[in-house]
Amino acid sequence: MxxxxxxxxxxxxxxxxxxxxxxxxxxxxxxxxxxxxxxxxxxxxxxxxxxxxxxxxxxxxxxxxxxxxxxxxxxxxxxxxxxxxxxxxxxxxxxxxxxxxxxxxxxxxxxxxxxxxxxxxxxxxxxxxxxxxxxxxxxxxxxxxxxxxxxxxxxxxxxxxxxxxxxxxxxxxSLDNRGFLYKLLFQISNLFRVLISKLPQKLKAFVCDLIAFFIYLPFVLISRIVENIAFLKKFIEYIPLSYYRKVSFNVIRNDALDRMGTPLEQxxxxxxxxxxxxxxxxxxxxxxxxxxxxxxxxxxx
Ligand SMILES: C[S@@+](CC[C@H](N)C(=O)[O-])C[C@H]1O[C@@H](n2cnc3c(N)ncnc32)[C@H](O)[C@@H]1O
The missing domain is CATH 3.40.50.150 (Vaccinia Virus protein VP39)
Known part of the structure; x- marks a missing residue:
């Protein structure tokens, strides 16, 4: 050592x-x-x-x-x-x-x-x-x-x-490889991050769990469906949060808290x-x- x-x-x-x-x-x-x-x-x-x-x-x-x-x-x-x-x-x-x-x-x-x-x-x-x-x-x-x-x-x-x-x-x-709509969605989510990251820890964790359930999960489910349709599969990368189709809900909750609950991100x-x-x-x-x-x-x- x-x-x-x-x-x-x-x-x-x-x-x-x-x-x-x-x-x-x-x-x-x-x-x-x-x-x-x-x-x-x-x-x-x-x-x-x-x-x-x-x-x-x-x-x-x-x-x-x-x-x-x-x-x-x-x-x-x-x-x-x-x-x-x-x-x-x-x-x-x-x-x-x-x-x-x-x-x-x-x-x-x-x-x-x-x-x-x-x-x-x-x-x-x-x-x-x-x-x-x-x-x-x-x-x-x-x-x-x-x-x-x-x-x-x-x-x-x-x-x-x-x-x-x-x-x-x-x-x-900085979403430099993404289109206008994707960037717009991000700007909106970033406004929420600024507010959510200021909440007391327990409330912040609860709000981020809601986001994991009601925002991340629907995109994940759409991605999982798209992945199984041969002629749509090539578009999967365009779906926001599609990366999370491969991981467990535990990782999604953790990342939602990480993304929306952290005061400083660049x-x-x-x-x-x-x-x-x-x-x-x-x-x-x-x-x-x-x-x-x-x-x-x-x-x-
Ligand atoms: C999003 S987490 C990533 C943790 C780990 N690399 C992972 O991916 O699972 C960011 C980590 O950076 C650490 N961190 C924040 N400021 C730091 C600093 N100045 N020096 C080293 N680590 C720092 C935090 O404590 C936190 O654990």
Whole structure:
């Protein structure tokens, strides 16, 4: 295991495991309200079925091959949440360090309690307690758009990648590959997000459950029908939320809360993400053609 480069501020005990905390209240590139909201979200959604982790994980890692990630790789998961992708990757990697600033680290400790090649640490992207150029593979899925300065956070991640190593990122897309109607629907939903994210946690969770049931589910059902009609199948990507046809209602509820209940979210076009990755020092950038949009991988040179 890599040594920490500084002393922890405190430690937490979860199920007999000790988790060191490097949280620093003077960190600037962090939105504490968002972090608190995620801590509460992950204490509610802390169980993921192995088969579903593997199925959705394959969608995020579709552009990652054996050269980029293998059993010799030392890996860092930035913003691990409940640790579902740490769990996915632990089967393909040598060792995985998982960090998150929220209370989610306690949920991650539960989900990952049987993984021997994983260590969880409470830390923010601004103060990652590991040496620079130390990791073969760093990934951050659905995290950096919840941080005030996304590019600065991306730079902090890339700093930790070894020369010749790889960085995989998933950032919310700005619907740059979508038409007018899709964008309009999004603008309306975004107005609701701004309001819903301000509600007290229990009410927020309830409203998001209603949204999961009355908005996500109907689109999911339409998508499932369309998928089974040969001449309509090719249009499935045009149906909002059609990605969710492949997942359980538990994941839909979790994502509805994630999408509608989070105070800070930013969105980026493919071009903006590509430019940021290049400016952060990556080359050989490859975007997936498939959802979730956009996820991309690059090499540090
Ligand atoms: C949408 S969740 C994604 C979690 C996980 N990657 C997944 O996909 O299941 C976003 C996570 O980013 C974490 N986060 C927020 N601000 C952060 C920061 N400054 N540094 C690192 N992680 C942060 C939150 O605590 C939360 O767990």
């Amino acid at each position: 890599l040594p920490y480069i500084k002393l922890p501020n405190k430690s937490l005990r979860v199920n007999g495991q000790e988790i060191f905390s490097f949280l620093n209240t003077s960190d600037k590139n962090i939105d504490w309200t968002t972090v608190e909201s995620f801590g509460e979200e992950w204490s509610k959604f802390n169980f993921f079925d192995d088969q579903e982790i593997s199925q959705i994980g394959n969608d995020y890692f579709d552009i990652v091959d054996e050269v980029m990630l293998n059993h010799n790789s030392y890996v860092l998961d930035v913003g691990c949440g409940t640790g579902r992708w740490t769990k996915y990757v632990s089967g393909r990697a040598g060792f995985v360090e998982a960090i998150d600033p929220s209370q989610a680290v306690a949920s991650a400790a539960n989900l990952l309690k049987n993984e021997k090649n994983v260590r969880i640490t409470q830390a923010s992207v601004e103060t990652i307690p590991f040496a620079d150029n130390a990791f073969d593979f760093v990934f951050s899925l659905g995290v950096l758009h919840h941080i005030p300065d996304t590019f600065e956070a991306m730079q902090s991640c890339v700093k930790k990648v070894k020369i010749g190593g790889f960085f995989l990122v998933y950032l919310y897309y 969105r980026f076009s493919k071009k903006e993400i590509n430019d940021m990755l290049i400016r952060a020092g990556l080359t050989d950038i490859q975007f997936s053609h498939n959802a979730p949009y956009w996820h991309a991988v690059g090499k540090k040179n």
